[in-house]
């Protein structure tokens with residue numbers, strides 16, 4: 349590995365510098381306090397990144413003779429979080445978040461191909477940065493190919509995006525970088541920060557976890573004239589102007605997908621990629637917007653998306669009693685007050701169920717007081733409020 353002086357950010361951007369409580373404990377991230385198995389969307393996101401980050405790095409590392417310089421690669425996590433998610437199923441009680449997955453990927457790729465994979469973890473919250481600093485010590489302190497150049501950057505992503513991009517291009521040599529952008533809503537990811545990546549030939553590739561439902565809400569569900577100034581400013585920031593308005597022209601129904609595809613098309617410098625729906629949970633609708641410069645990346649991402657979607661899929665097997673009730677409740681939380689056909693609900697992918705399983709769950713949802721299931725018409729009328737079954741209404745000692 350040869351030495352290139354990477355990262356010219358000011359030293360004040362690094363590390364945590366945040367509070368640790370009186371007992372010396374770190375402040376936990378919300379992801380740590382909830383169980384990932386109860387959040388299908390988060391589980392799906394982690395599964396996709398767990399698969400695609402090493403896949404991406406392997407493709408580039410083995411693309412020798414193609415003119416690609418794979419001696420240095422970059423994994424950039426722009427909204428890195430606390431590095432850990434709580435887990436019911438994992439024997440450790442927790443699973444790695446995207447930040448730790450990036451570090452693991454870097455080490456694995458360095459061991460396998462002998463190149464250097466740099467990891468940049470950006471988060472604006474000093475507490476989470478302190479946690480990330482601690483979690484990444486073993487990667488920074490290791491020897492040989494196990495040693496990972498990982499930096500925690502305590503800053504707003506938009507303020508450091510350009511500097512990170514410059515870092516992937518030292519002395520005019522463009523190295524490949526995979527950017528994962530996973531903000532809570534869609535704030536903090538203005539178009540002006542991403543547009544420079546669009547302009548670069550062949551260097552960066554992006555995965556944006558796009559908050560489709562959140563953006564739709566900002567749009568006042570289509571009543572453009574009634575959108576308040578703050579939401580409008582936010583949408584203009586995200587789309588880099590009023591491109592989002594086009595989603596509502598000539599449309600009578602809510603433009604579920606138009607807001608995503610218009611966003612995707614704002615990046616013509618990424619001719620490949622696409623928008624892929626994440627599994628839904630708690631009524632949230634999100635898409636991975638994948639922005640790639642080459643066809644190969646599009647194919648690889650699609651493969652990993654399909655595989656990640658199938659993970660945990662219960663297709664073909666019969667659900668046990670608890671699972672039926674658990675899925676019934678999950679559907680109720682996603683669809684309350686709506687009247688939906690079986691096909692609508694299957695397409696919404698709130699749960700990874702095949703149609704037969706979905707029918708079983710809908711019958712259970714009816715029994716559990718969440719709605720009325722019409723088996724002949726295959727239509728469910730979801731209640732706004734659950735009709736509590738009697739056993740819950742009785743008071744036992």
Ligand SMILES: C[S@@+](CC[C@H](N)C(=O)[O-])C[C@H]1O[C@@H](n2cnc3c(N)ncnc32)[C@H](O)[C@@H]1O
Pocket residue numbers: 379393426427428429430431432444445446447470471472473476503504505506530531532535536537
């Ligand atoms: C959804 S969490 C990230 C979770 C992480 N990707 C994972 O799955 O393990 C979003 C994180 O972005 C951080 N954040 C919010 N606004 C930010 C901004 N403008 N710049 C950088 N980080 C930001 C929050 O502190 C939070 O930790």
